[in-house]
Amino acid sequence: xxxxxxxxxxxxxxxxxxxLTNRINKTDKSNVEIYVSSPKNVxxxxxxxxxxxxxxxxxxxxxAGLNRRSHKTVDDKGHISSNVKMRPIMYATHIDSHIYSxxxxxxxxxxYEKLIKSDELLNECITAYRQIPNEDGIRYKYNVDFAKEVxxxxxxxxxxxxxxxxxxxxxxxxxxxxxxxxWSRILGTKSLPKDHYAVFKSITxxxxxxxxxxxxxxxxxxxxxxxxxxxxxxxxxxxxxxPDFNESEIQVYKNQKKKDGVISGIPQGSxxxxxxxNLYMLPFDESIVEKLVKMKGCYYRRYxxxxxxxxxxxxxxxxxxxxLEEMEKIKLAISTDKTEKFIFKTINNKLExxxxxxxxxxxxxxxxxxxxxxxxxxxxxxxxxxxxxxREMKESIAMKSKRIEKVQAKCLTDEAxxxxxxxxxxYSFRGVKSRELPGSKIVFKNGKLEKKTFSxxxxxxxxxYGYRASDIMEAPEIKRQLRRHMIVLKKYMQQFNFDNxxx
Numbered sequence: 001x002x003x004x005x006x007x008x009x010x011x012x013x014x015x016x017x018x019x020l021t022n023r024i025n026k027t028d029k030s031n032v033e034i035y036v037s038s039p040k041n042v043x044x045x046x047x048x049x050x051x052x053x054x055x056x057x058x059x060x061x062x063x064a065g066l067n068r069r070s071h072k073t074v075d076d077k078g079h080i081s082s083n084v085k086m087r088p089i090m091y092a093t094h095i096d097s098h099i100y101s102x103x104x105x106x107x108x109x110x111x112y113e114k115l116i117k118s119d120e121l122l123n124e125c126i127t128a129y130r131q132i133p134n135e136d137g138i139r140y141k142y143n144v145d146f147a148k149e150v151x152x153x154x155x156x157x158x159x160x161x162x163x164x165x166x167x168x169x170x171x172x173x174x175x176x177x178x179x180x181x182x183w184s185r186i187l188g189t190k191s192l193p194k195d196h197y198a199v200f201k202s203i204t205x206x207x208x209x210x211x212x213x214x215x216x217x218x219x220x221x222x223x224x225x226x227x228x229x230x231x232x233x234x235x236x237x238x239x240x241x242x243p244d245f246n247e248s249e250i251q252v253y254k255n256q257k258k259k260d261g262v263i264s265g266i267p268q269g270s271x272x273x274x275x276x277x278n279l280y281m282l283p284f285d286e287s288i289v290e291k292l293v294k295m296k297g298c299y300y301r302r303y304x305x306x307x308x309x310x311x312x313x314x315x316x317x318x319x320x321x322x323x324l325e326e327m328e329k330i331k332l333a334i335s336t337d338k339t340e341k342f343i344f345k346t347i348n349n350k351l352e353x354x355x356x357x358x359x360x361x362x363x364x365x366x367x368x369x370x371x372x373x374x375x376x377x378x379x380x381x382x383x384x385x386x387x388x389x390x391r392e393m394k395e396s397i398a399m400k401s402k403r404i405e406k407v408q409a410k411c412l413t414d415e416a417x418x419x420x421x422x423x424x425x426x427y428s429f430r431g432v433k434s435r436e437l438p439g440s441k442i443v444f445k446n447g448k449l450e451k452k453t454f455s456x457x458x459x460x461x462x463x464x465y466g467y468r469a470s471d472i473m474e475a476p477e478i479k480r481q482l483r484r485h486m487i488v489l490k491k492y493m494q495q496f497n498f499d500n501x502x503x
Contacts, residue, residue, distance in 0.1 A: 006133055006140065011105035012098065013271075018227065020048050020245055021093040023236035032095070036102040039195035045099065047202035048242070049252050050090035050267055053211045090208055090267035100272035103199050109275055111186045116282075122289045126281075128304040129274040144469045146303055147370040151379060151473070153299050153310055154367075158346050161316040162367055165323060166338035167305035171273065172257045172265035174280050175331040176204045179266075182279050203266050203276065209252050214238065260331065277304060280330070287326045292319055303370060313343060342367050344376050351376035372469075379475040381466055386481065389462045393427045394492050401496035420493070425461070427489050432464040 012029045024032060035041050092100060113130075117123045127146045134141050154160060180200060184192055192200055214222055222238070230237060239245040257265045266273055285302060292298040292309065298319060299310035311319045320341070327334055341356040342365065353376045355365035366373040366380075373380045400423070425431035463485060470478035 006131075006137065009105065009131060011101045013101065015094055015097060017051075017091060018222075018236060018238050019051060019091065019093045020239060020242065021095055021237055022234075024094045024098065032098050033102070035095075036099045037106075039193065042099055042103075042195040043198050045095075045198065047096050047099075047198075047206075048093045050092055050206060050208040050270070051211050051214075052208045053089050053091065055087045055089060087268070089269035090206075092267075092270050096202070097271050099199065100203070100270050103196070104272040104275040108183070108186060108272075108279065111188075112275070112279060112282075115186065116285075119286075119289065121293050122285060125285055125289060125293070125300050126278060126302055128302070129278050143303070143370040144372075144472050146301065147372045147374075148473045150299075150301055150308055150310070150369055151367075151372075151374045154344050154374070154376070155351060157299075157310060158344070158351060159313065160344050161311050161313045161319075162342040162344065163307075163309040163311070163316065163320055163323070164338075164340045164342070164367060164369065165307040165309075166335045167307070167327070168333045168335040170305035170332070171268040171277065173259045173332060174266055174277070175259065175262070175264055178330060179204070179276060179280050182282055183276075186279060186282075199272070203270065203272060204263075205255065206267055207252050207254050208267070209250050213250050274304070284326050284330050284332075287329070288323070291322050291326070306370065308367075308369060316341060340367075372473075378477045379473050380481050381469065381478055389427075390485075390488060393489060396426065397423065397492050397496060404496075423489070423493065427461065427463070428486050429463050429467075431461040432467060433460075 012026070012032065014026050015023070091097075116126060127141075132141045133139075134145065154162065180192060183196065183200065184190065187193070187196065191197075227238065230240065239248065255263060255265065255267075257263065259265070266276060281302065288300050288309075292311070293300050296311060296315055296319070298315070301308050307323065309319050309323065320339075324334060343354045343356060343361060345352055345354065352363065353365045353367060353374070354361040354363055356362075364375075366375045368374075368382060371382045371385055373382055463482060466478055466482045470476060
């Protein structure tokens with residue numbers, strides 16, 4: 001099938017964040033391409049430190065120590081701690097990002113795709129960080145499609161076993177020597193060419209500083225006066241130059257993460273990290289396809305560090321053993337606490353899920369995969385994701401209400417300044433429809449700052465995602481799962497003053 005209507009992802013991206021070097025606009029694309037496509041330039045390029053931002057993800061899950069669902073967890077010694085998951089995301093400077101993006105999209109990815117497409121079964125197994133056209137040729141597949149394919153395979157097999165794995169500390173534990181060898185193999189060279197070696201060194205022997213360190217120097221905020229002064233000079237950056245950054249005495253750290261006594265890992269969030277993660281897993285993927293898919297008739301899918309294997313019930317232990325052995329060969333480990341085994345059985349013409357725990361079959365269980373809970377006879381959005389949506393809704397309304405109260409107090413008025421329409425667009429079915437929204441940004445033109453207006457496409461909200469997932473998966477129960485969202489939204493809004501009419 002031809003996929004001419006599909007738009008390939010461009011390697012060049014206009015990044016809006018502030019960093020140590022100036023922002024690069026779309027108008028500079030041709031000049032940037034000349035620079036990043038020159039191996040000599042890349043070989044000599046001085047890569048600068050990443051900015052590290054940490055995002056916290058509160059997880060509301062069952063705690064054995066507390067014997068209930070909680071945001072806390074209890075260890076073997078009885079110590080209570082938060083189960084907040086910290087995600088360290090690193091941002092490269094704009095020019096560094098363009099080098100990473102160019103090498104990923106234009107050089108490494110095409111060679112990787114060519115290799116895995118030479119084996120149809122291998123090509124089908126790897127789903128994350130790739131542009132895989134949907135059967136209709138109108139769009140690319142995403143997590144909903146990949147989850148549906150796994151659930152459909154279980155429905156097709158009916159009585160089967162499912163193993164779900166998660167790789168432990170995936171990005172921070174990638175072995176550098178193995179990565180280098182696979183990288184060379186993809187390029188078809190004995191060792192990395194000098195330009196590729198420069199990119200490899202920058203992504204393995206990287207340095208970084210904390211975003212919070214920038215803010216702590218100015219009472220929790222960035223130095224807005226300095227940033228405004230630099231913008232007036234056409235410099236959309238945090239510091240005048242690198243010496244100015246050095247004088248700020250902000251601590252710069254080197255990658256010191258170790259696995260088996262050697263420095264390991266790559267930064268999560270760079271434009272090349274996802275590509276390299278897929279690259280690193282290639283020997284593992286090839287082994288699993290040979291040993292389980294071809295020899296045992298298993299079904300294997302890997303979405304980044306999430307692995308799922310569907311096999312015959314009698315083969316469950318052998319499949320488990322094979323996964324662990326092959327994972328050890330590439331110097332990675334499986335999270336034992338996240339490894340789950342399931343049996344799917346047809347009972348009274350109804351496909352049901354049983355979790356295997358301590359050699360016992362637990363009924364009314366579900367397989368959790370790519371944000372969905374699959375019970376066999378029904379599919380729902382992962383409950384934690386729905387809870388997060390309602391939590392964000394509540395926090396957003398409270399924050400907007402505080403803003404209203406501040407403005408009312410400052411301007412001595414009773415008039416509200418936030419409209420309900422925006423909240424409806426963000427958190428209800430009224431925001432399902434795509435539309436153009438006005439936007440603006442400050443650009444430096446002809447020696448002065450100018451405000452440039454533009455329109456951006458509003459792509460929908462969580463409710464749209466749920467409705468679309470319901471249609472793709474042919475699971476009307478997902479829409480029923482979200483049916484109370486408007487009632488909840490109005491209930492939250494009643495607690496605050498959102499009257500737009502002057503009193």
